[in-house]
Amino acid sequence: MESLSNKKKVLEQKPLSFMERMYLPAIAKGMGITISHLFKKEATVRYPEVEREFSTNFRGMHSLKRDENGKERCTACGLCALSCPAEAITMIAAERKPEEKHLYREEKYAATYEINMLRCIFCGLCEEACPKEAIYLDGPIVPADYLRKDFIYGKDKLVEAPLEMKK
Template identity: 40%
Template sequence: MPIKPEEVRWVAPPRMGLWERLYIPAVLQGLGTTLSHMVRPAVTQQFPDEEPKLPPNYRGVHRLNRDEQGRVKCVACYLCATACPAHCIDIVAAPSPWPDREKYPEIFVIDELRCIYCGMCEEACPVDAIELTTLYDLTGLTRREMLFDKEKLLSVYDQTAAAGTDPPRTRRGRLGPASEPLVPINQLGPSSGVGANAAHPSDNRTDSERAVAAKASSEA
């Protein structure tokens, strides 16, 4: 559809007076600006010599958190792998050797080259097992080297926990919201003992209802 001439509003450049038409004052003004910048201190960070000051919520290399007993916190629920837009998380679940959970990750690999560091895995994780740290300068000689497996991700946890550079959103040492029972154990009634609800025997709500409740309890 053509634009009607009456709908067009021309914006005219301001008319130049004699002072502007001489141009030299404007050129001198411009030179003044550039020369004033020459004497200012540089904003450059000399990277290898000088570490950048990153904000604490920077999203760098992942880590897999440990619980209080030093075991991997992950329950191999695949929520992070499902949430991952880059499909860089590869998990193989196995029956848990510990009584307090059903599954644990036998293999947990993140392709750090494929990852886009969006932090959605961290948001998806119901037990706060996966977190992004402030480590940023990861390098490797091969692509294979950049596939971080479970041991490596746990060692990142050990390193960052020892260095005291936990992300500000961390819940390490405490259990995540989904792993906490909704009702204290001693108040539970007789078990209904069906399928997925086995972990919470009295809980016969649907999954979505529980998710809402879990969210509410985590916000509380």
């Protein structure tokens, strides 16, 4: 039947020519290609020692931010936990005491804040949901570990270092 679109391509398998049946020219060509790869730069990154450069919008480990006075920004509103599609975030809120004024920016703060890194899908929705600009996924790759419980990161791992320590 004639093709209307004229796009049909009839492929025919020709019998191999003598040179093709000899295998050797094709093999020599293939060997040339593989040996040329010997002199190309390796694509491998020696990971723990060398880290690949990330793009600017890379989403890595979370960090809980501090404000310009070194006070924790998080107010434990729970919007991040609510927005999290993987339900990786939990927290317990607490009221700030007068003597803790230098630690927390507002009257309410997160007494515990936990992210289960095995559940987290690094979508960045917590970052978008946060009204206080307290959480960002700007860290490195979350390292591997042996036990499941060690993947639940608490405030000790998440909160940014205090200002004076940063300098």
